[in-house]
Amino acid sequence: MKLGLVGFGFGGRIFHAPFIMAADGVELAGIVTRSPVRRAQAAEEYPEVPLYDSLTELLAAGVDAVVITTPPRTPGSFSMSSTTAAGTRTSARSGRCWPPRSGAGCTL
Secondary structure (H helix, E strand, O other): OEEEEEOOOHHHHHHHHHHHHHOOOOEEEEEEOOOHHHHHHHHHHOOOOOEEOOHHHHHHHOOOEEEEOOOOOOHHHHHHHHHHHHOOEEEEOOOOOOOOOOOOOEOO
């Protein structure tokens, strides 16, 4: 499974990325972050993983699922974008997903 990570702050860097990398059969296929500091951290810690400036770029690269670990005000819109644009499964730490109760929505 090719998994994309949106957000490389504390949650993405300390929790999500290491667990994704350790999971059998799962590839960390890309990281989205716009922060220059976090982008440098991601490049240093995961030099083999492509970095993207937007969810749109990550989805265009081709992923099977997306983990969203961004500030609380953003996961809902990212979830909606990823599921409606590409039918991509989405996990958002806020507990919100789009479309609700849909087989192509969030995995929480």
